Amino acid sequence: MGTSMELHAGDGRGSAGSKKSVVGEGKTPHVIESEVPSADQRDAQALARLGKKPVLKRRFSFIAMLGFTCTVLVTWEVIPIIYVTGLTNGGTAGFAYSYLFALVGSLSIFTVLGEMASLAPTSGGQYHWTYMLAPASCRKFFSYIMGWLVICGWQALVASSAYLSANLILTLVTMNNPGYSPTQWQGTLLYWALMALAIIANLYSSTILPKLEFFFLAVHILGFFAFLIPMVYMCPDKATSTEVWTQFNNGGDWPTMALSVFVGLIGSVFANNGTDCAVHMAEETRGADYVIPWSVVATSVLNGLLGLGTLLSMLYVTPDIEAVLDSPTGQLGFPFMQVVLDSVGSYSGATAMISIVIAMFVFAVTAFLATASRIVFAFGRDKGLPFWQTMAKVRPYTLLLLGCPIVQRSLP
Secondary structure (H helix, E strand, O other): OOOHHHHHOOOOOOOOOEEEOOOOOOOOEEEOOOOOOOHHHHHHHHHHOOOOOOOOOOOOHHHHHHHHHHHHHOOHHHHOOOOHHHHHHHHHHHHHHHHHHHHHHHHHHHHHHOOOOOOHOOOOOOHHHHHHHHOOOHHHHHHHHHHHHHHHHHHHHHHHHHHHHHHHHHHHHHHHOOOOOOOOHHHHHHHHHHHHHHHHHHHOOOOOHHHHHHHHHHHHHHHHHHHHHHHHHHOOOOHHHHHHOOOOOOOOOOHHHHHHHHHHHHHHHHHHHOOHHHHOOOHEOOOOHHHHHHHHHHHHHHHHHHHHHHHHHHHHOOOHHHHHHHHHHHOOOOOOOHHHHHHHOOOOHHHHHHHHHHHHHHHHHHHHHHHHHHHHHHHHHOOOOOHHHHHHHOOOOEEEOOOOOOEEEEEO
16 A cells, blocks of 8 residues: 555656646647645545545544544543552552553554554554554454454443443532442443433534534643642642652552552553544544544643643642542542542532533543444444444434444434
8 A cells, every 4th residue: 555655646646736847849838737635535535545435524623633532531530530549559659650651652552553544544443454464364354353352442431431420420429428328220320321411412413523522622621720720729738759759559469569550550551541532533534644643642642741740739639548548439439539628628619620520521421432433333334243234324313232332323
């Protein structure tokens, strides 16, 4: 593919802005200017090179895609969620160092993914690239396995985001009502309510989803300051730099401290995971070969820095880790709520700040579901799924039932 592209660019045919001088004997020289292809034409040509026919309407611009990827990644919002994992396995120092390690690794991975997306901007993403790069003797097998891995991974992300959102809501209620004890059936009902909301949003707002991403991006960035500034400024007691950067904790009783830190690293990896959602939305993005790579890299850098700021701020406003972990919200798996409450000293203020995190997680469920449905569509189009004829259909209000959760398609 790379060779054919080079030959196409080198022979002067179809290249943007190319000029050809035509001089005949006894004739006046004149210049013929080739027509510069539009963004839509370039996108159609890119898919044609990959053997795909454009069937989806391209609505996403760079800013809209940046908002979409930030909504999926929600790094700074995830930091409070994984707080208990990092503090238990690694402590403050282990959490800080493992996050930096995960951030550098994620940037390296997503830079490569961005390069691949510029070469082959298709909703198939990883499994399509596997087919392109694998040896001819085994490319179909490896591509098929990769397709299923990507699909299963995104189905898990959809389910986990709705599950975390439901538990966050119940824990917030517990914080404001100490006598309340959440039950499993309440969490299950909230989970399915959030899934239903995400399905409805994808079904009936698909045409305005890019515009909604502007709003989500604003909430994501402004919410960062609304969450961080009051917590840091109003905190009465802060930890020292020595405590933050030198105290390790092996709460899981692992054989070595290093192993405990690497167990806690899982949370930091989770916080920086998901930027490839832009790749799976490539066939709905104008100028995908340019916009998708920049969206991937910009989101990784922006969210990585916001996540680092949130992590360090929370570590400095948590002088007593054991007390936070043993608090009522800590026992439910979300000790950050107690950290926020202790910092601002107000239930209403803490509730407002925590609600920003919950709201972004609810927005993320919709974005996760949108991404997962595009992968199902792409893999179905390539006949990699059972009932692929149904999966590959593009029509309004088509529901794809793929086990749990429900994967829907709402594409015009």
